[in-house]
Amino acid sequence: MRTVAFVHQKGGTGKSTLAIGTAIALAETGARVLLLDADAQGTASEWGSWWGERWKVVARSQIQPIIHEQAARFARAFEWMIVDGPPTLSEMTASILKAADCAMVPVRPSLPDVWALDGLAALQRQLCAEGCETPIMVVWNQVVESPTEAMTAHVKTLQLPVSPHMIGRDSAWTHLMEGASVPGEAAEYLRALAMGRLR
Numbered sequence: 001m002r003t004v005a006f007v008h009q010k011g012g013t014g015k016s017t018l019a020i021g022t023a024i025a026l027a028e029t030g031a032r033v034l035l036l037d038a039d040a041q042g043t044a045s046e047w048g049s050w051w052g053e054r055w056k057v058v059a060r061s062q063i064q065p066i067i068h069e070q071a072a073r074f075a076r077a078f079e080w081m082i083v084d085g086p087p088t089l090s091e092m093t094a095s096i097l098k099a100a101d102c103a104m105v106p107v108r109p110s111l112p113d114v115w116a117l118d119g120l121a122a123l124q125r126q127l128c129a130e131g132c133e134t135p136i137m138v139v140w141n142q143v144v145e146s147p148t149e150a151m152t153a154h155v156k157t158l159q160l161p162v163s164p165h166m167i168g169r170d171s172a173w174t175h176l177m178e179g180a181s182v183p184g185e186a187a188e189y190l191r192a193l194a195m196g197r198l199r
Contacts, residue, residue, distance in 0.1 A: 001075035004082050004194045005100040007136075010116040011087030014106040014141040016043040017173055019084035022194050023057045024176075025187035026080050034078040035059040038067060038092055044084040051179040065091035068098035080194070089119045097127055097134045102196055105160070106141040106167075114151045121158040139193070140166040165189055 004022060006015040016039065023035040035057050037044035048059020058078070062070070067083065074081055085096050097103055105120060107113045117138070124136055138155055140147060143166045147155075155162060172183030182190065 001071070001078050002080055002194070003071060003100045004080070005085055005096045005103040005134075006083065006106060007085035007093055007096060007103050007120065008087065008105050008107065008113075008116065009089045009093075009119050010107075010113050013087075013108055013113055014167075014173075015039075015087070016041075016047075016084050017176060018104065018106055018139070018141065018167075018190065019044055019082050020047050020176060021173075021182045021186060022190040023059075023080075023082045024055045024182050025190045026082070026194060027056045028187065029191070031079045032077065033057050033080045033082065034074055036067065036074075036081055036083045037061045038063065038096055039084055039086040041086075047177060054179055063092075065095040067092075067095045069095075071099045082194075089123055093120075093123060094127060097124065097136075098132050100134050102194075103134055103136045104163075104193060105136055105138050107138050107155075108142045109140060109145060109147040109151060111151060111154075114147075114154050117155065117158055117160065121160060135161070137161045137163055137193075139163045142169045143167060144169050163193065 006019040023033050027033045035044050045059050045061040052059045083096050138160050
């Protein structure tokens with residue numbers, strides 16, 4: 001089972017939307033997909049209660065920081081586990097990163113979103129020192145205007161890889177929560193991102 005996490009210390013960056021979109025995109029290939037909601041707000045699990053069956057995605061809630069301990073159990077039933085993380089840095093974030101094969105960090109082209117990467121980068125370094133080397137990739141999301149030089153320079157100082165593709169702001173993403181499919185060509189991009197083909 002391959003585990004892909006969507007994490008960020010900042011709220012409102014699109015973690016839940018991209019986690020759901022990735023789960024749909026993978027399930028469309030016939031893969032067995034678990035969408036694990038690790039955010040107490042419960043957006044992903046609520047989506048699952050409405051639309052999971054339509055898209056053949058199993059959605060579950062897990063608000064205890066034991067995801068890294070449960071991954072082996074989930075691997076018996078699923079090919080993919082997509083984790084929607086909370087907008088915090090906590091034991092839960094560490095548990096998610098320990099369980100994940102890779103982690104995506106949706107970031108809007110906004111300095112507060114970029115500044116919030118500092119804590120996540122520090123947590124990754126801490127976990128790396130403890131033997132957990134989960135790669136993290138920044139994904140520019142909800143883009144109307146490209147990130148400024150100051151934004152890209154700050155990300156560069158953190159030595160975090162950045163996806164070569166930006167996800168534009170599109171009202172079609174809103175319809176995802178109403179049971180719609182992933183907009184445009186984004187499904188192919190999300191599958192490639194999950195499979196680690198964009199590094």
